Amino acid sequence: MSIFEYNGSALVAMVGKNCFAIASDRRLGVQLQAIATDFQSISKIHDRVFLGLSGLATDAQTLYQRLVFRHKLYQLREERDMKPETFANLVSALLYEKRFGPYFCQPVIAGLGDEDKPFICTMDSIGAKELAKDFVVAGTASEFLYGACESMFKEDMEPEELFETVSQALLSSVDRDCLSGWGGHVYVVTPTEVKERILKGRMD
Amino acid sequence: MGDSQYSFSLTTFSPSGKLVQIEHALTAVGSGQTSLGIKAANGVVIATEKKLPSILVDETSVQKIQCLTPNIGVVYSGMGPDFRVLVRKSRKQAEQYHRLYKEPIPVTQLVRETAAVMQEFTQSGGVRPFGVSLLVAGYDDNGPQLYQLDPSGSYFSWKASAMGKNVSNAKTFLEKRYTDDMELDDAVHTAILTLKEGFEGQISGKNIEIGIIGTDKKFWQAPL
Numbered sequence: 001m002s003i004f005e006y007n008g009s010a011l012v013a014m015v016g017k018n019c020f021a022i023a024s025d026r027r028l029g030v031q032l033q034a035i036a037t038d039f040q041s042i043s044k045i046h047d048r049v050f051l052g053l054s055g056l057a058t059d060a061q062t063l064y065q066r067l068v069f070r071h072k073l074y075q076l077r078e079e080r081d082m083k084p085e086t087f088a089n090l091v092s093a094l095l096y097e098k099r100f101g102p103y104f105c106q107p108v109i110a111g112l113g114d115e116d117k118p119f120i121c122t123m124d125s126i127g128a129k130e131l132a133k134d135f136v137v138a139g140t141a142s143e144f145l146y147g148a149c150e151s152m153f154k155e156d157m158e159p160e161e162l163f164e165t166v167s168q169a170l171l172s173s174v175d176r177d178c179l180s181g182w183g184g185h186v187y188v189v190t191p192t193e194v195k196e197r198i199l200k201g202r203m204d
Numbered sequence: 205m206g207d208s209q210y211s212f213s214l215t216t217f218s219p220s221g222k223l224v225q226i227e228h229a230l231t232a233v234g235s236g237q238t239s240l241g242i243k244a245a246n247g248v249v250i251a252t253e254k255k256l257p258s259i260l261v262d263e264t265s266v267q268k269i270q271c272l273t274p275n276i277g278v279v280y281s282g283m284g285p286d287f288r289v290l291v292r293k294s295r296k297q298a299e300q301y302h303r304l305y306k307e308p309i310p311v312t313q314l315v316r317e318t319a320a321v322m323q324e325f326t327q328s329g330g331v332r333p334f335g336v337s338l339l340v341a342g343y344d345d346n347g348p349q350l351y352q353l354d355p356s357g358s359y360f361s362w363k364a365s366a367m368g369k370n371v372s373n374a375k376t377f378l379e380k381r382y383t384d385d386m387e388l389d390d391a392v393h394t395a396i397l398t399l400k401e402g403f404e405g406q407i408s409g410k411n412i413e414i415g416i417i418g419t420d421k422k423f424w425q426a427p428l
Binding site: 077078082083085086089090093 | 303304305306307310312313316
């Protein structure tokens with residue numbers, strides 16, 4: 001059994017019109033047993049950058065703490081927030097530092113860059129960045145998410161339609177994956193507000 | 205001078221609360237060739253005298269103004285070899301920042317890190333402070349900026365500043381001539397005039413260096 005499948009997770013980020021959505025499942029398991037049904041995989045780094053971490057939960061937590069640490073110092077030193085592209089590069093550099101003893105995580109970074117342009121990217125556990133214009137996926141349900149997103153995605157969706165699309169893609173994908181699910185957690189971020197919503201899906 | 209007893213070891217304060225080595229370093233700077241910088245509304249200019257010890261020296265091989273990144277340049281007064289070491293360290297720091305964040309380093313961050321290096325050499329064993337003061341000129345997202353770094357590691361942002369031999373005359377001249385809404389071309393003109401004020405001998409394109417950065421954020425040396 002792969003170390004990446006120990007806890008189970010599903011993450012997806014999608015680009016809309018001057019907005020983005022990032023969503024995750026809510027299951028935390030230890031192999032086949034579900035331990036928590038309210039596990040948070042997505043965290044806010046600052047108002048315009050969100051980070052989702054899939055994979056081994058302990059590594060996700062530690063990596064998250066390290067990144068928050070680095071970002072807080074950056075904010076103090078430079079008196080500004082990190083741009084999402086900059087943050088993605090920082091994550092990539094930190095992951096590669098552990099090239100021969102890596103964090104077993106796959107991060108998804110989503111944010112609003114200059115001029116409110118949405119930015120999403122994912123990377124593998126050693127920091128190989130994958131920038132995409134439409135959507136990125138991660139976690140044990142990633143194969144299913146690829147299929148669902150590819151067929152449901154449309155360009156330039158407004159926040160409400162984006163929310164519906166991301167939610168449907170997430171729920172239908174995690175239903176196929178036994179290691180992720182137990183509901184969904186969706187953030188839809190526009191330049192003016194962040195809408196956080198909990199989805200109720202199949203609770204198994 | 206009671207202070208001279210405390211000039212042998214850098215790590216000791218003198219009774220008057222001074223670090224005498226730093227005072228001596230500032231003297232070394234003060235006897236160096238004049239350099240100055242002016243921040244305009246749309247750019248920054250830095251300039252220095254380039255008096256060579258003999259006419260036999262190939263003046264094209266001497267580069268007193270250097271660039272640290274494509275959008276940050278630096279000039280010095282004081283000891284040339286110390287300057288080269290600092291330029292090398294600063295360039296490395298700027299590149300490390302870029303490697304981590306894939307962003308060009310902001311001027312304030314580079315100045316802060318270089319100043320931290322200079323400060324290290326005032327609080328370590330067996331080393332002496334750098335015998336240079338630097339004028340860093342850059343243009344980034346916060347606009348044009350001009351910083352002066354001293355051997356102690358302290359740094360200040362200036363609208364216009366001068367260092368080296370002719371510092372008091374040059375600063376008086378700059379105070380009279382500086383205006384907040386100065387354009388870059390005026391600033392270059394004023395810089396050359398200021399250098400001319402204290403110049404011994406005939407000023408020409410061969411014995412000064414000018415570095416300019418404008419809204420295009422590219423630091424370049426004016427060919428003279």
